[in-house]
Amino acid sequence: MPAAAPEVELRSSPHLHTRRSVAMIMRHVIYALLPVAAAAVWFFGISALASLVTAVGVCVATENFLSRLAGRGSTVGDGSVVITGILLALTLPPGFPLWMTAVGAFVSVALGKMLFGGLGANAFNPALVGRAFLQAAFPSAITAYTPVLARNRFSEFIPATLTPPFLQPPPLDRWIAQARVDAFSGATPLMQWKFDGAATDPFALGLGAVAGSAGETSAVLIALCGCYLLVRKMADWRIPAAMLGSAALASLAFHAMNPARYPDALFTLLSGGLMLGAFFMATDMVASPVTPRGVWIYGSLMGLITVLIRNLGGLPEGVMYAILLGNAASPIIDSVTQPRVYGHGGRK
């Protein structure tokens, strides 16, 4: 008969643990983003690829450097910083100067994440902090869009991409005229609607064959990849549901009031960064509320603000500010929606 083990180990219950881990969640978000990134490269060529590589590289390097500087050892292993890099690149115009991308990536991680204390401590989605910085610092470069599916997209860079550091990018009119696929005014569907009153074919919007930020064009693909995350329970389904739902309802109301001035709900849902924002940025767990009711409020708030900015504001797109505002509101949403605890008179 074997003798009992001489040593026992003291642990505190529970002694079981789910297999899900932070690194696993982050890995799945990266998997879900890869098709979107691949589509960006397909639509916009090597310029988009260079932008992705730059953003991810600088983000990882920044976190690596700053976390070591803080004496905590590198924290890039959890994978969250890779997501920040991919998301930042996907929200920028495909021909955005790489040096500006690098600045944005640095700001995203340094200011948007590490300054708060790293993973879990950031109040805002880091990628959007970087993008907001770029929007303020380089307002013309960030609205310089180029045509989708340009013939030479895999053989040459969009000229603005290779702008030397600290210089402004060259005008793109000549290059666009030369690379044009069909009539292209250098405007995204949202800009066309806002400034020219021109609608875009919903089919083209869904597939992504339109000008826009590198990774925001194909609404259907983004929704599919996002649904993968929801099905694997790596993101809270209520956030995109609430955000898309409230955006759709709000634009229905606007459209009913004045169909000539305000686009319909389908256009609202498929255009701009709404899909990418709703599935991949608003769902950033760190910056969203934790309470079940709070999550619905948070999502609805962001959808509503998006439509308000688009329809009433001066900018053609409002997703970025909507999500940043939602992030800012999430602590207060959390405090006012604390769950009703068992046995505290919620119900007899």
Place this chain on the structure above:
Amino acid sequence: MTISWFGNSSRTFGRGVHPPEHKEQTAGLPIRRLPFPPLLIVPLSQHTGAPAVPIVRERQEVVRGEPIARAGGFVSVPMHAPATGVIDRIAPAPSVKGDLALAIFLKPYPSASQEILYGAPRDIEKMSPDELIQAVQDTGVVGLGGAAFPTHVKLKPPEGRRIDAVIVNGCECEPYLTTDHRVMAEQPAEVIHGARIVMKALGAERTIIGVEDNKPDAIAALERAVQGFDAITVQRVQARYPQGAEKILIQVLLDRQVPSGGLPADVGAAVFNVATLAQLGELLPRRQGLIERVVTITGPGVDKPGNYMAALGTPLRWALEQAAIRHDASSVILGGPMMGPAVASLDVPLTKGVTGVLVFSREDKQASRVYPCIRCAACVAACPLHLNPSRLGLLALKERYEEMELDFHLKDCFECGCCSYVCPSRIPLVQYFRLAKQVNRERKGKTDAGRGA
């Protein structure tokens, strides 16, 4: 706060978790008796409440089933000799909590039989509720689901409270454990008999037996046994942890919530574990005492897992040797893996509250790097009481324990461990909460003492 009905008509609660059950190793194994060890260690405090008082002397001969200690008060129970033999000594012995506690050491005679000759039959139908309550105390029966709270105390609800419904807990929602499962499958008549005794003592009108739907054979056995007893029904509940927590089961079966800090009696309910009632049903009519219980010994660290009927006071080391503990066993847990404490020593005895012994081996150790909270809300979605473990965890890190209690209902937490189980950052949430509660208790003790002086 939803009570949902699923296609299979199992009732359940809204949150919680469903860890891998690991019950298949032992669920089909009939209860087997363990032989007597060379020395039994019977602690005088195997229950909640005052320790029992010995009524035997050293070197005195005792017969299996004979009382060897009397109850030390109302919230206390007597002890009975688990085997025929001689009292070796009455001395301190290591307890599960890690300290030393007084115990009666009993040397069974080598030829001692497991038959129980002690006792005399009586007719429970002719007994009054007060006589029944006294009789329940005399059996020494306590909550065998793990709490070890004296059963007769529950039969005397506080003044002004009336119990209309008896809940019988056959959920056994902890992974690995199959003790209650085997008792229900093998002793359904005793369970029903015990339920009738407590109903009579309480003057309750009905009994609901809640059993998780992963034990169809137990449900079938109980349904056969309740035929003819209209006041007793068997209700399937979903296999989900912690379905068997008292507060949760009351909500699921009666649609009532026990008020914070209150008792089940406040909502007219009393909850008993199936194994408790099976013992009552068997012992009380024969005027016998609790001297043994069913213990599931299982886990990757034993080669012969099973459901063993063990004499109370059997040393853990002896019991584990019978179950062929492996050389690479690394941690031993009393009870289930979600709430059971790990033992510090294998020299502690099996007591009335031990539902199972779970042995893990070295390779089961998981790397456990703790990440910061990413506010994923998995814990919020898992907490059966609708607490906010995420927020509580962040406050615990900052040592804001009082705020946890005042604003976030720390005291309501019954430490089921769902939050720690689901946390992808592996933050030891429930462990933090235990610490916070302890600190708050001690601080409160200090201020009270200061006020007294």
